[in-house]
Amino acid sequence: MSRDVLLVDPNVQQMVAMISDSLHGVAEVEPCSEFHEARKRLQAKPPFALVTNLRLQAYNGLHLALLAATTTTRCLVYADSLDLVLAHEVQRLGAFYERSSRLLAALPAFIKGGLPERDRRDARVLDRRRVSRGGRRTTDHSLLP
Numbered sequence: 001m002s003r004d005v006l007l008v009d010p011n012v013q014q015m016v017a018m019i020s021d022s023l024h025g026v027a028e029v030e031p032c033s034e035f036h037e038a039r040k041r042l043q044a045k046p047p048f049a050l051v052t053n054l055r056l057q058a059y060n061g062l063h064l065a066l067l068a069a070t071t072t073t074r075c076l077v078y079a080d081s082l083d084l085v086l087a088h089e090v091q092r093l094g095a096f097y098e099r100s101s102r103l104l105a106a107l108p109a110f111i112k113g114g115l116p117e118r119d120r121r122d123a124r125v126l127d128r129r130r131v132s133r134g135g136r137r138t139t140d141h142s143l144l145p
Helices: 012-019 035-044 061-068 084-092 100-112
Strands: 003-008 027-032 049-053 074-079 096-099
Touching (some): 012 027, 049 061, 061 074, 061 084, 074 084, 084 096
16 A cells, blocks of 8 residues: 655755655655645645655754644654754654664655654664663573583
């Protein structure tokens, strides 16, 4: 099943080219490069998902995430660099925060709905698998000699 995704980025054609393979057969991407146009589209017909750059020239993706929070639209906000204050604000609005470098890997799971309703990850950690949690799972103890 193909889902509709509103993609908002000042360099939207470059982004569409970059993500088209990862979303082939998963989503129908509606590109938008301008904040005001994206806001109109979001209000007129809320898509299944909004994927927006945090930086939208004079505006930012938080404005769109706030608007998406009033609908059933899932929202993913991405950024080139880490800004913890804005990352936490994105999460507070019920949206997902992702760094641009991980966007291709994150998009299919985000669109297919394989993620929880809210982003509970620590935005400071790029890859959770590299974080030591200190301890073993109970099932691992039985495998020890």
